[in-house]
Amino acid sequence: MYINTLSHYLPSEVIGNEYFTNLNNLSSEWIVERTGIYERRKAAQGENTSTMAIEAVKLLLEDNIPFSKNEIDLIVGGTYTPYDTIVTVAHAVQHHLALPDIPVVTISSACSSLLNAIEIVEGYFAMGKASKALVVVSDHNTAYYNESDTVSGHLWGDGASAILISKERQSDSDMQIKKLITGGAATSGKAIEAVVLRPNERGVIMPFGRDVFQNACIYMPKVSQQVLQACGLTINDLDYLIPHQANHRISLNVINTLGIPAEKLISNIQYLGNTGCAGCAIALSENRSRFVKGQNIVITVFGGGYSYGAMLITI
Amino acid sequence: MYINTLSHYLPSEVIGNEYFTNLNNLSSEWIVERTGIYERRKAAQGENTSTMAIEAVKLLLEDNIPFSKNEIDLIVGGTYTPYDTIVTVAHAVQHHLALPDIPVVTISSACSSLLNAIEIVEGYFAMGKASKALVVVSDHNTAYYNESDTVSGHLWGDGASAILISKERQSDSDMQIKKLITGGAATSGKAIEAVVLRPNERGVIMPFGRDVFQNACIYMPKVSQQVLQACGLTINDLDYLIPHQANHRISLNVINTLGIPAEKLISNIQYLGNTGCAGCAIALSENRSRFVKGQNIVITVFGGGYSYGAMLITI
Numbered sequence: 001m002y003i004n005t006l007s008h009y010l011p012s013e014v015i016g017n018e019y020f021t022n023l024n025n026l027s028s029e030w031i032v033e034r035t036g037i038y039e040r041r042k043a044a045q046g047e048n049t050s051t052m053a054i055e056a057v058k059l060l061l062e063d064n065i066p067f068s069k070n071e072i073d074l075i076v077g078g079t080y081t082p083y084d085t086i087v088t089v090a091h092a093v094q095h096h097l098a099l100p101d102i103p104v105v106t107i108s109s110a111c112s113s114l115l116n117a118i119e120i121v122e123g124y125f126a127m128g129k130a131s132k133a134l135v136v137v138s139d140h141n142t143a144y145y146n147e148s149d150t151v152s153g154h155l156w157g158d159g160a161s162a163i164l165i166s167k168e169r170q171s172d173s174d175m176q177i178k179k180l181i182t183g184g185a186a187t188s189g190k191a192i193e194a195v196v197l198r199p200n201e202r203g204v205i206m207p208f209g210r211d212v213f214q215n216a217c218i219y220m221p222k223v224s225q226q227v228l229q230a231c232g233l234t235i236n237d238l239d240y241l242i243p244h245q246a247n248h249r250i251s252l253n254v255i256n257t258l259g260i261p262a263e264k265l266i267s268n269i270q271y272l273g274n275t276g277c278a279g280c281a282i283a284l285s286e287n288r289s290r291f292v293k294g295q296n297i298v299i300t301v302f303g304g305g306y307s308y309g310a311m312l313i314t315i
Numbered sequence: 316m317y318i319n320t321l322s323h324y325l326p327s328e329v330i331g332n333e334y335f336t337n338l339n340n341l342s343s344e345w346i347v348e349r350t351g352i353y354e355r356r357k358a359a360q361g362e363n364t365s366t367m368a369i370e371a372v373k374l375l376l377e378d379n380i381p382f383s384k385n386e387i388d389l390i391v392g393g394t395y396t397p398y399d400t401i402v403t404v405a406h407a408v409q410h411h412l413a414l415p416d417i418p419v420v421t422i423s424s425a426c427s428s429l430l431n432a433i434e435i436v437e438g439y440f441a442m443g444k445a446s447k448a449l450v451v452v453s454d455h456n457t458a459y460y461n462e463s464d465t466v467s468g469h470l471w472g473d474g475a476s477a478i479l480i481s482k483e484r485q486s487d488s489d490m491q492i493k494k495l496i497t498g499g500a501a502t503s504g505k506a507i508e509a510v511v512l513r514p515n516e517r518g519v520i521m522p523f524g525r526d527v528f529q530n531a532c533i534y535m536p537k538v539s540q541q542v543l544q545a546c547g548l549t550i551n552d553l554d555y556l557i558p559h560q561a562n563h564r565i566s567l568n569v570i571n572t573l574g575i576p577a578e579k580l581i582s583n584i585q586y587l588g589n590t591g592c593a594g595c596a597i598a599l600s601e602n603r604s605r606f607v608k609g610q611n612i613v614i615t616v617f618g619g620g621y622s623y624g625a626m627l628i629t630i
Contacts, residue, residue, distance in 0.1 A: 075499065085395040086425040086512045086519070086619040087501070094501040104499025104622060105431045107422045110401040116420045123438020143515055184390065184419025186402070186410040197401045199514035200458055204401070304401040307419060 001125055002174035003313065004066050006163040007059035008285040009052050010272070011043040020154040023147060031154050036248020040157030040273030042142045048083035050092035052160035053138040057093055060134075060162040066170035067132060072099055074130035076120050077106035078113030078137040078277045080197055080303075081144050081204075093136050093162075103130065110195075110303030111244050113137060113277035114161075115182050115311055121165050122180060131167040136160065139276025144203040152195075152206040155247070157273030161281030175291070175313045179227045182309035189215050195304035212304065216250045219308035220300040221257040227298060227312040235260060239295035240287070244302050245269040245279035254300070277303070284313075291315045316440055317489035318628065319381050321478040322374035323600040324367050325587070326358040335469040338462060346469050351563020355472030355588030357457045363398035365407035367475035368453040372408055375449075375477040381485035382447060387414055389445035391435050392421035393428030393452040393592045395512055395619075396459050396519075408451050408477075418445065425510075425618030426559050428452060428592035429476075430497050430626055436480050437495060446482040451475065454591025459518040467510075467521040470562070472588030476596030490606070490628045494542045497624035504530050510619035527619065531565045534623035535615040536572040542613060542625040550575060554610035555602070559617050560584040560594035569615070592618070599628075606630045 016039045017028035031037055043052060061069055075097075077090030084092070088106035103124065109116040117135045124130035141156035165177070186192060194208035194215075206212065220243050228234060235258055243251045248269050255265050268275075268283045275282060280299045291297065293315055300310040331354045332343035346352055358367060376384055390412075392405030399407075403421035418439065424431040432450045439445035456471035480492070501507060509523035509530075521527065535558050543549060550573055558566045563584050570580050583590075583598045590597060595614045606612065608630055615625040 080400040082400065082423075082514065084511050084513045085397065085423050086510055087507045088423050088425070088620060091424070091499055091501040091620040091622065092507060094499045095507050098502050100500065100502040101498045103431070103434065103497050104501065105422050105424045105435070105497075107420050108397075108400055108403050109406070109420045110403070116418070119418065119444075120420070120435055120438060123435060123442050123444075126441035126443075127438050128441075129434075129438075182418050182420075183416045184406055184409045185415060186406040186419065187413050187415040192402045192407060192410045195401055196399050198399045199397065305403060305406040307406065 001122060001177045002166050002169050003177060004164040004166055004170050004174050005060060005063050006161060006281065006285045007056050008159065008161040008282040009055040009059060010159045011041045011047055013042045013044060014039050015042050024150045026150060026154060035155060036269055037273050039271050041159060043140050043158040048143065049079050049081055049138045049140040050083045050089045053089045053093055053136040054096045056136060056160040056162040057096060060164060065164055069097060071132050072134050073102045074121060074124050074133040075104045076117045076133065076135050078117040079106065079139055080108045080110045080113065080276060081140045089136060089138055109307040110305045111246065111277050112301040112303035112307040112309050114281050115180060115301050115309030118311065119180050119182050125167040133165045135163040135165060137278045137281050139278050141276055144197055146203055149205065151209060155274045157275045159272060159275040159278045159282050161278050161285055163281060175315055178312040178314050179230045180311045181223055181227055185219060185306035185308055188306055191306040213250055215306055216246060216302040217253045219302050220254045223308050223310040224258060224298050224300045227310040231312055233296060237296050238264065238298055240264055240266050240297045242266045242280045242283045242297065242299045246274050316437060316492045317481050317484050318492065319479040319481055319485050319489050320375060320378050321476060321596065321600045322371050323474065323476040323597040324370035324374060325474045326356045326362055328357045328359060329354050330357050339465045341465060341469060350470060351584055352588050353585050356474060358455050358473040363458065364394050364396055364453045364455040365398045365404045368404045368408055368451040369411045371451060371475040371477040372411060375479060380479055384412060386447050387449050388417045389436060389439050389448040390419045391432045391448060391450050393432040394421065394454055395423045395425045395428065395591060396455045404451060404453055424622040425620045426561065426592050427616040427618035427622040427624050429596050430495060430616050430624030433626065434495050434497050440482040448480045450478040450480060452593045452596050454593050456519065456591055459512055461518055464520065466524060470589045472590045474587060474590040474593045474597050476593050476600055478596060490630055493627040493629050494545045495626045496538055496542055500534060500621035500623055503621055506621040528565055530621055531561060531617040532568045534617050535569045538623050538625040539573060539613050539615045542627040546627055548611060552611050553579065553613055555579050555581050555612045557581045557595045557598045557612065557614045561589050
């Protein structure tokens with residue numbers, strides 16, 4: 001399958017580290033040293049997971065898409081920070097696009113949701129029930145975070161991305177998805193308590209950040225190797241790695257384990273924070289123009305709960 | 316694909332209509348006349364979407380399942396009333412089953428989630444990425460409802476179901492899934508405002524119940540006919556219909572439109588209320604022993620947002 005085009009939407013408000021210095025007495029140096037984050041975006045009043053996804057879709061459609069939007073025959077949404085669990089983000093997008101009678105569903109595997117969403121698209125393509133899918137990933141972390149939480153309040157940012165994916169190649173500029181692997185890892189470490197978002201309790205908290213860190217550093221390199229091997233490639237064939245944007249120290253640890261140089265690492269956490277399941281899609285969208293024909297890119301994710309995945313894209 | 320076995324879990328506390336008479340001055344006659352509901356179950360303190368799903372899985376495994384639980388290679392959860400959006404219901408079940416490194420994801424298309432979950436399983440089977448799946452559907456409506464809401468407070472109940480589905484037939488008692496269709500209908504009527512659950516606002520509310528009613532009565536008969544036609548069957552070949560358990564008047568309207576007699580309708584709303592996406596699965600589980608070889612059963616769903624689906628099962 002092929003990524004035809006993609007877009008990203010970021011709220012305009014920028015929250016610098018000084019906000020958390022004022023609020024929680026955390027110095028910018030302390031935050032940067034531990035997370036790599038300098039600033040992040042915060043959705044405005046009235047914005048939410050669904051409105052951000054719709055904005056990303058609008059930007060997508062401003063591009064030259066290789067077929068009419070009316071040919072979209074599947075919408076899969078991904079989020080763990082839902083505005084509405086009934087009128088899900090995918091349904092809000094369906095409404096916006098005025099596309100009746102196509103499968104529409106929203107999923108969560110936390111920060112791994114991007115790859116689970118694309119794997120579900122792969123399944124619809126395999127069944128022959130769809131051939132032109134729209135994936136939207138959107139996380140509105142600031143709707144659920146506690147900004148006064150000195151453990152994780154400063155980590156979170158908001159953002160969304162929209163990705164058009166077709167079963168068959170539509171144009172020369174399509175990016176091919178060569179291999180996609182996902183897995184739940186709820187049996188590992190402190191999976192079911194390390195990072196949680198219980199809407200009826202107290203939003204997103206991370207009581208065991210160290211366990212998340214350790215497992216992310218194990219799973220992302222491992223599954224990245226697996227997608228490369230499955231395609232007969234080695235780490236030397238890799239041009240860029242886009243890991244889940246949870247913490248820049250995790251990303252550095254992952255490339256260190258894989259033995260790839262820093263210039264092959266693509267990151268946006270420095271200026272966006274952890275934008276949840278949207279982070280890697282935003283990074284792919286931001287960097288689309290620098291990729292050159294023939295290059296191999298791996299997106300690898302790790303999510304609370306736990307879950308993991310990797311996807312090999314060839315330009 | 317084949318349903319090998321299924322189970323259901325219901326919390327023990329029964330809430331009769333007199334509870335809402337005392338609370339909201341709604342007479343039992345008024346509730347029954349409008350909804351068909353006499354009583355519903357309410358999860359106990361400490362129970363939630365995930366614990367109910369795990370209880371359903373425990374009951375499933377007490378049955379003779381046709382293969383080792385260690386052969387399960389996919390878990391798909393469905394809920395619109397999540398206990399945790401990061402450690403999703405599917406991840407909680409993965410943890411309980413101690414089954415590492417298989418795809419795990421939780422989805423929502425509101426009350427349609429059962430059929431979207433099974434369609435995602437169908438996709439994994441088509442890709443060859445799984446062959447023995449566990450679907451869990453669980454809704455904890457009372458975690459999000461406002462019991463004082465005189466419009467919809469009395470409708471909701473809690474419950475869960477677990478379903479084992481294999482790509483190939485495992486035994487003579489398997490039920491075959493012959494055809495499955497799902498669709499989003501967020502373009503119809505007041506889809507994006509008629510029934511909503513915004514966790515950060517005020518839980519589940521139904522400002523336009525009449526619009527939900529009308530659309531449910533249009534979509535469920537239509538898609539039921541579609542799955543039958545796709546298999547070369549007519550309504551006369553149908554032995555039982557299990558519609559989404561939202562309101563008994565909707566169910567009666569649906570069988571009236573389809574022209575099938577009341578004895579072919581399977582309902583549990585009278586004693587369980589609207590148990591969300593678990594309702595039809597619970598009904599299938601409750602009635603498993605009455606089905607006879609060769610019978611055709613249609614499960615049809617309609618969910619807020621909107622979304623719809625139908626699945627033809629042959630015993």
